Amino acid sequence: MNVQTRLSIEGVTHRFGRVTALDSVSLAIEEGELVTLLGPSGCGKTTLLRIIAGFINPSEGRVVVEGRDVTGVPPHKRPVNMVFQRAALFPHLDVRANVAFGLQVAGIRGEEADGRIAEALRLVRLEGYEQRRAHELSGGQMQRVALARALVNRPRVLLLDEPLSALDLKIRLEMEVELRRVHRETGATFVYVTHDQREALALSDRIVVFDNGHIEQVGSPDEIYHAPASPFAARFVGDANVIAVDVVSAQGDRAVVAVGGIHLDVASRVEVGAGPAWLVLRPEVVRLSSAHNGGLRGLVLDSAFRGTGFSYRVQIDGLAEPMKAEIAAEHGAPFSVGDDVSVMWESSSCRLMPHTATNVDYHQSDNESAD
Amino acid sequence: MSVTQRSPVTFVVTILALVFLYVPLAVVVLFSFHATGALSFPFTGFSFRWYEETLSSPEFRAALWNSTVVALSVSFFTLILGTMAAYGLMRCRPRLRAPLAALFFLPITLPGLFVGISLLVYFARLGVQLSFATVAIAHFVFVFPYFFLIATAALDRLDPALEEAASDLGASPGTVFRKVTLPQVWPILAAATALSFALSFDEFIITFFVIGPDSTLPMFIFSKLRRTVDPSINVVSTLLMAITLALWAVAFIFVLRAARGRARRADALLLGGAS
Numbered sequence: 001m002n003v004q005t006r007l008s009i010e011g012v013t014h015r016f017g018r019v020t021a022l023d024s025v026s027l028a029i030e031e032g033e034l035v036t037l038l039g040p041s042g043c044g045k046t047t048l049l050r051i052i053a054g055f056i057n058p059s060e061g062r063v064v065v066e067g068r069d070v071t072g073v074p075p076h077k078r079p080v081n082m083v084f085q086r087a088a089l090f091p092h093l094d095v096r097a098n099v100a101f102g103l104q105v106a107g108i109r110g111e112e113a114d115g116r117i118a119e120a121l122r123l124v125r126l127e128g129y130e131q132r133r134a135h136e137l138s139g140g141q142m143q144r145v146a147l148a149r150a151l152v153n154r155p156r157v158l159l160l161d162e163p164l165s166a167l168d169l170k171i172r173l174e175m176e177v178e179l180r181r182v183h184r185e186t187g188a189t190f191v192y193v194t195h196d197q198r199e200a201l202a203l204s205d206r207i208v209v210f211d212n213g214h215i216e217q218v219g220s221p222d223e224i225y226h227a228p229a230s231p232f233a234a235r236f237v238g239d240a241n242v243i244a245v246d247v248v249s250a251q252g253d254r255a256v257v258a259v260g261g262i263h264l265d266v267a268s269r270v271e272v273g274a275g276p277a278w279l280v281l282r283p284e285v286v287r288l289s290s291a292h293n294g295g296l297r298g299l300v301l302d303s304a305f306r307g308t309g310f311s312y313r314v315q316i317d318g319l320a321e322p323m324k325a326e327i328a329a330e331h332g333a334p335f336s337v338g339d340d341v342s343v344m345w346e347s348s349s350c351r352l353m354p355h356t357a358t359n360v361d362y363h364q365s366d367n368e369s370a371d
Numbered sequence: 372m373s374v375t376q377r378s379p380v381t382f383v384v385t386i387l388a389l390v391f392l393y394v395p396l397a398v399v400v401l402f403s404f405h406a407t408g409a410l411s412f413p414f415t416g417f418s419f420r421w422y423e424e425t426l427s428s429p430e431f432r433a434a435l436w437n438s439t440v441v442a443l444s445v446s447f448f449t450l451i452l453g454t455m456a457a458y459g460l461m462r463c464r465p466r467l468r469a470p471l472a473a474l475f476f477l478p479i480t481l482p483g484l485f486v487g488i489s490l491l492v493y494f495a496r497l498g499v500q501l502s503f504a505t506v507a508i509a510h511f512v513f514v515f516p517y518f519f520l521i522a523t524a525a526l527d528r529l530d531p532a533l534e535e536a537a538s539d540l541g542a543s544p545g546t547v548f549r550k551v552t553l554p555q556v557w558p559i560l561a562a563a564t565a566l567s568f569a570l571s572f573d574e575f576i577i578t579f580f581v582i583g584p585d586s587t588l589p590m591f592i593f594s595k596l597r598r599t600v601d602p603s604i605n606v607v608s609t610l611l612m613a614i615t616l617a618l619w620a621v622a623f624i625f626v627l628r629a630a631r632g633r634a635r636r637a638d639a640l641l642l643g644g645a646s
Contacts, residue, residue, distance in 0.1 A: 053539055075538045082539045088532035092554040101550075102540035153540065 005066075006031045006189045007052065007157045012061030014047055021047045023213040024061065029157070034183050034190040036200040039210030040236065045193045048210075049159050052191065054078045065156050076105075081150035082159040086166055087142035089134040095121070095145050096130035102153040120148035123182055140171040144178070151186060160192045164199065176202050197237045201225060209233045231353060234280040241281040241323050247274050247352070255352055260296045260318035268352040278353040285349035286325035288312065288341045295344035298323065300335050310334045314343055396612070403605035421602040431607065434591035438572055441503055441587060445510040446567040449518045453567075454560060457522035458548070472523065479516035486513060487580030494581060501583035509581045510571040517570060518563045525559035525629070526552070562625035569618035573611055 007029040014022040022044045029035050037045035050056045052063055054075035062071045070078050081102070089098050099120055103113045121127050124144035134142060143163050150158055160179075164172045180203060183190055194200050200207050201221040209216040209224060209232070217229040228234035231242040245257040247268075255268040257279060266279065288300075298314035301322050309329045313322040323343060327334070335341055406416030425431050460471055478486070490509045499505060529552065537551040538544070575589040582590060592607050 055535060055539075075535070076541050076543055080539075082536070084532050084536055086530075086532065088530065088536040090533060090537070090551055101537070101542075105540065105542045105546055105550075149536075149540065 004031050005029070005064075006033070007066075007191070008064045009048065009052070010062040010064060012048065012051060012058045012063070014044075014051060014056065014058045014060075020213050022051075022058070025213075025215055026061075027208060027215065027218070029189060029191060032187050032189055034192060034203060034205045036192045036194055036204040036207045037210060038194055038197060038200040038207050038237070039216075040195055043210040044213040045195075045208075045210045046161060049082075049161055049191065049193045052157065053080060053082050053159055079156040080159055081153050081155035082161060083143065083146045083150050083163045085162045087134070087139075087146040087163075089137075089142055089145055089149075091134050093133075094130065095126065095132050095134075095137070098134070098145055099149045099152050101149060106153070116152050120152040123151065123185060124148045124178070138171075139167045140175055143167070143175060147179075147182065151182070151188065155188070157189045157191055160190060162194055163192075165194070165196070172199070179203060197239075201237070207237070209236060211236070228280065228351075231278045231280065234351070234353075238282055239324060241279075241283065241286070241321075243279045243281065243319060243321075243323075245277055245279045245352075247272050247277050249274060257352070260316050262296065265347050266350050266352055267348045270352065270354065272352055272354045276355055278355070280351040280353060281323075281345060282349070283311065283324040283326040285345050286323060286327075287344045288314065288325055288327060288335060289344070290339075290341065292342065295342040298341050298343045300337050300339045300341055303334065303337055314341060316343060399605050400609050400612075402602050403609045405602045405605075421606045425603045425606040425610075428603075430586070431591060434586045434588045437503060437585055438588040441507050441510060442568045442571040444507050445514055445571040446564045448507075448511055449514050449567045450560065450564045453515055453518035453522050453563070457519055457526050458552070460523060461526050475519050476516050478512055479520070483513070483574075483576035487577040490577065491580040501581055503583075503585065505581045505583070506578055506587065509577045510574055513574060513577055514567045514570045518567050521563040521566070522556075522560060525556045525563075529555060556629075558625040558629040562622035562629075565618045565622040565625070569615045569622075572618070573615050 005028050009025055009027040012022055012025045013020065025044070025048060027035075037048060039045045047056060051058050054070070054073060054077075057072055062069050064070065065079055090101065093101070096117060099117050100113060103109075103116060108116070118127070121130065124147050126141065126144050126148065129137070129141070129145075134145075137145065146163070163179075164175050167175060176199060179190075192200075192203060201224075204221055206218060207221055207224045208218050211232045217224060217233045219227070219229075224233060224237050228237065228240070234240040235242050243259060245259045248256045248258050248263060250256075250268060250272050253268050255266055255272055256263050257266055257277070258264075259279065288298075289295075296316050298316040300312055301315050302313040304311050306326070310327050312325045312327065312335065314325060315322045325343070401414065403421060404417050404419070405414060406418040406420065456475055460468060460475070463471065486509070490505070490512065494501060494505050533551055533555075534547050537547040542550060573589055574587075575593070578587055578590060579593075586594065588607065588611055592604055592611070595604050595607070
C-alpha cells in the first residue's frame with residue numbers, strides 16, 4: 001500500500017434492506033487532498049461519508065485510515081471528524097465550549113487546550129466570539145464554529161456533509177473561499193460531500209462522481225468537466241446536452257451522425273462503430289442564429305438572462321428533449337421565445353460516447369431534480 | 372383584530388360553567404377557615420382553628436408523611452426507569468418502536484378500578500403483604516405511562532445530529548448522554564417528575580385496593596368523611612389541592628423554560644438561514 005494513502009475505501013457495499021445504497025465502491029484518498037463526493041440525492045455519497053465516520057457499518061468491505069482497518073470501530077474511537085449539514089452545534093454550550101468539546105472528552109486540558117482552541121478559532125476567523133451561543137450566530141458563523149470544533153482535534157480525515165447547502169448563495173460563495181483557505185493553511189485531508197457541481201468544481205483537488213451507488217468517474221475538476229466519462233457525468237457536471245444519435249459512419253476521430261433528420265460531421269474522440277451513440281454537447285458551445293442558416297432547426301422555448309449572457313432552451317425537431325444553449329451577451333441580439341433559430345456548434349467541441357452496458361438505458365430525466 | 376360575534380347566550384353559559392366548576396372549590400377553601408364546626412352558610416367568622424387542629428393531629432401528620440414518602444419514591448423510580456425506557460426506545464429498531472411504545476403507554480387507558488383490583492389479586496397471589504411498598508408499586512404502574520409519554524416527546528424532538536456530533540468528537544455513549552442529551556431535556560424530565568409526584572400524591576382509587584393498615588392523605592380524608600364531618604376535612608382538601616397545584620406550577624415553569632430554549636434555537640436557525 002502507498003504510504004501516502006490517508007484513507008482507503010475497499011470494496012464497500014451497503015444495503016438498506018433490499019436497496020443497495022453502495023455497490024462495491026473503492027477509493028483511495030491521499031494525504032492533504034480535498035476530495036469531493038458529488039452526485040444527486042440518493043446516490044450513496046452521504047452513506048459513504050457516514051460509513052467513513054462510523055455511523056453506519058457497511059454490509060461488505062473495509063475502511064482503512066493510514067493503514068489501520070477501522071471497519072466496525074465506533075465513531076468516538078475513529079481518528080476522523082465531521083462537519084454536519086446543519087452545523088449541529090450544542091445549543092447549551094457557547095462557542096468556546098463547543099470547540100473545546102473534543103479536547104475535553106479526550107482529556108486535553110490547560111494550556112495545550114487553550115492554545116489549540118484559540119488557534120482553531122483564529123483559523124475560522126471567529127476570535128472574540130468565544131462567549132456567544134449558537135442562537136447568536138449567523139448560519140455562516142455556525143458552520144465556521146463547526147469547522148473549528150472538528151479541526152481542533154486534528155483529525156486524520158475531515159468529513160464535510162454538504163456543509164454549505166443550508167446557506168444562501170452569497171454566504172455560500174464566501175464560505176467556499178474560506179474552506180479553500182482553511183484547507184491550504186491546515187494541509188488537512190478533506191472529504192467533502194455535495195450535490196452542487198459548481199461547488200465541487202470550485203473546491204476540489206479531485207471529484208468523485210457518484211450515481212446510483214457506484215462511482216461514475218474520478219478525476220480533477222478539469223478532467224471531469226472537459227472529459228466526462230459517461231453521459232451521466234457530462235450532464236450532472238456542467239449540465240451538458242446528451243443527445244441520442246445514430247452513427248452513420250466513423251473514421252478515426254471523425255464520425256458522421258444522424259441527428260434530428262440531418263447528417264452532421266462530429267469529433268468522436270473515442271472509437272465508435274456504426275449504430276446508436278450519445279452526443280455530448282456543453283451548452284456554452286451551442287450557437288444560435290436566425291433561421292434558414294443551415295444546421296438544425298429549432299424553436300426557442302425559454303430564455304433567461306444570466307448576467308454574462310443568456311441561457312436558452314430550444315426545441316429541435318426530432319429530438320426528445322430541448323437543447324440547452326448559453327449565449328454570451330456580446331454575440332448579437334438575444335432571441336425571443338417563439339423565434340425560429342438554427343442550432344450549430346463547432347464539430348470539434350462535442351464528444352461522442354458509444355453505448356455501453358451501463359449507459360444504454362440512461363435517461364436524462366433521471367437527474368432532472370438534481371442541480 | 373379579530374371580529375367575533377358575541378352572543379349573550381354564549382356569555383351566560385360560559386359564566387355558568389365556570390361558576391359550576393369553581394364555586395365548590397372556593398366553598399371548600401372558604402369553610403376551611405370557618406370559625407365554627409358548621410360546613411354550610413352562613414359563614415359566621417374567620418379562624419385558623421381547624422388548621423391548627425389538623426396540623427397538630429398525629430394521624431394527619433402520619434398520612435402526610437406517608438403520602439410524601441410514597442410520592443417521592445414513585446417519582447424517583449419513574450424518573451430513572453421512564454427516562455431509560457424512553458431513551459432506549461429512541462435507539463431501538465424502527466420496526467419495534469411503535470409496538471413497544473404502545474405497550475409502555477397502554478396502562479394509561481386502563482380504569483383505576485381495574486388496575487387496583489388486578490394488582491390486589493396479583494399481590495395476594497404472590498403472598499405480598501399490603502404496605503406502602505405495594506402502594507408505591509401500584510402508583511408506579513399508574514404514573515409511568517404519563518412520564519414515558521412526556522419523556523418520549525422530549526427526546527423525539529432532539530436533533531439526532533447533536534448526539535452524532537458528540538460521538539464523532541470522541542464522546543462515549545455515556546458521555547454523550549450526560550453532556551449533550553441530558554442538558555437539553557432535563558427541564559422536561561423535571562416537569563414530568565413533578566407531575567409524577569402530583570399524580571401519586573392525590574391518587575385514591577388504586578390506593579384504596581392495595582393499601583394496608585396505614586393511610587395516605589386521600590385515604591385520610593376518606594376515612595374522616597365517614598366519621599366526623601367538620602372543617603378539618605376542608606383543611607386537608609385545601610392543603611392537598613395547594614400542594615398539587617404547586618407541583619403543576621413547578622412543572623409548568625420547567626416546560627416554559629424548555630420551550631423558551633427551543634424557540635431561541637428555532638430563531639437561530641431562521642436567522643442563520645437568512646443572514
